[in-house]
Amino acid sequence: MGNYKLVALDMDGTLLNEQSEISKENAEWIQRALDAGITVSFSTGRGFRGALPFAEQLKLETPMITVNGSEIWQKPHVLHKRTLLSPVYIKQLHELALRHEGTWFWAYSTNGIYNLEKWIDPSTTYEDHHWLKFGYYTEDDVVRGRILQEVTEWDALEITNSSPQNLELNAKGITKASAIRELCSMLGIEMSQVVAAGDSLNDIAAIREAGLGVAMGNAQQAVKDAADVVTLTNNENGVAEIIKQYVLKG
Structure with a gap:
């Protein structure tokens, strides 16, 4: 052995x-x-x-x-x-997703998963949730590339993927x-x-x-x-x- x-x-x-x-x-x-x-x-x-x-x-x-x-x-x-992901970044990542129509997105919190179809209740704020990860999915390489470029420029998040068509963002480090x-x-x-x-x-x-x-x-x-x-x-x-x-x- x-x-x-x-x-x-x-x-x-x-x-x-x-x-x-x-x-x-x-x-x-x-x-x-x-x-x-x-x-x-x-x-x-x-x-x-x-x-x-x-x-x-x-x-x-x-x-x-x-x-x-x-x-x-x-x-x-x-x-x-x-290790939580700041709600400040979740807000920015969500807004970035909405600027690229047709991009699927999701976010893990400690109490469940939110996504394009089911986002947080408007009566709550980003700060009311404990966030863990945000993700994007699109088969459009150009759109994914634009999202990647912008998020990379922030130099504030860990950027990976779990498939060639997605991006996953965690807290830096x-x-x-x-x-x-x-x-x-x-x-x-x-x-x-x-x-x-x-x-x-x-x-x-x-x-x-x-x-x-x-x-x-x-x-x-x-x-x-x-x-x-x-x-x-x-x-x-x-x-x-x-x-x-x-x-x-x-």
């Missing part, structure tokens, strides 16, 4: 297949890792509510990283740390990597003992900093370029392959 103590797994496009399911093979090898004393943690852009059913399916009682690192859970339902560093402190291990796997730009920081950074076969090219190794796709049980080949080898 290798010297890895923590496996941090992205969910969509990594652990989950295109039907948003955990394959039998992935579940089996995650259990084998757990049985061997390895900590297996979700490291996802999803909010807690979106990740929880899969943690329950795998019977995980391990830490979880949600909303790209804005929330770190000691175990399901036990919050360790939360908040990434899956920053959250994994916090997990390492909690667990008493080093980043060199971490395997981080993912497919999108919100995984790059973690992939670069981990002892072993793994890009899925279906990952964006920039993620593959940043990774130490590239494994099988999310539809080919890539997570099982990572654990088999690198974590429990020998």
Whole structure:
């Protein structure tokens, strides 16, 4: 067995297949890792509510990283740390979305998800909510590029994506990597003992900093370029392959 103590797994496009399911093979090898004393943690852009059913399916009682690192859970339902995104920026990001008609947008708060169809109640203010992340989705590359350029010029937010068609904004300095560093402190291990796997730009920081950074076969090219190794796709049980080949080898 290798010297890895923590496996941090992205969910969509990594652990989950295109039907948003955990394959039998992935579940089996995650259990084998757990049985061997390895900590297996979700490291996802999803909010807690979106990740929880899969943690329950795998019977995980391990830490979880949600909303790209804005929330770190000691175990399901036990919050360790939360980093909020200023309502000032949420207001600016919302106004920017409205200036680009046809762009889908969403925002995670601690009490739910708001989006183009269901935005905050007009009787409330941005300050009445505790914000975690904002996102844009558009298949128009030009529009996405304009939004990216403007937000980049603010130099105030962490900018990533979870698919080539979207942009995700977190508080500056908040990434899956920053959250994994916090997990390492909690667990008493080093980043060199971490395997981080993912497919999108919100995984790059973690992939670069981990002892072993793994890009899925279906990952964006920039993620593959940043990774130490590239494994099988999310539809080919890539997570099982990572654990088999690198974590429990020998």
